Amino acid sequence: QVQLVESGGGLVQAGGSLRLSCAASGRTFSSYTMGWFRQAPAKEREFVSAISSSGVNTYYADSVKGRFTISRDNAKNSVYLQMNSLKPEDTAVYYCAADSRAYLTPSHTRGVMAYWGQGTQVTVSS
Numbered sequence: 001q002v003q004l005v006e007s008g009g010g011l012v013q014a015g016g017s018l019r020l021s022c023a024a025s026g027r028t029f030s031s032y033t034m035g036w037f038r039q040a041p042a043k044e045r046e047f048v049s050a051i052s053s054s055g056v057n058t059y060y061a062d063s064v065k066g067r068f069t070i071s072r073d074n075a076k077n078s079v080y081l082q083m084n085s086l087k088p089e090d091t092a093v094y095y096c097a098a099d100s101r102a103y104l105t106p107s108h109t110r111g112v113m114a115y116w117g118q119g120t121q122v123t124v125s126s
Contacts, residue, residue: 004023033108
């Protein structure tokens with residue numbers, strides 16, 4: 001069982017930056033693919049970014065490519081999402097997710113993840 005706790009959300013003006021963190025429990029974090037997803041009000045959850053267990057491979061949704069950066073620190077059992085040049089349309093609850101498959105697959109981008117955090121709110125004002 002893996003427990004995920006997100007932090008770092010908040011209110012920021014358009015053009016600003018935020019860094020989300022996700023702390024994971026368990027001794028097998030380094031073998032998990034990690035991902036970030038988001039859900040805006042009245043919208044379906046969507047994929048944001050994912051990173052393989054080693055951190056070598058990353059993948060981004062087109063809507064955030066070039067603005068967001070995912071990273072991980074396996075020694076700290078943590079994954080991060082650096083969000084720059086934020087836009088009002090980035091407003092959503094952001095969820096951290098984990099999966100025991102070490103390598104990125106297309107199913108990860110479709111939300112096929114084993115564990116989910118409770119989410120952290122990100123609000124971008126115009």
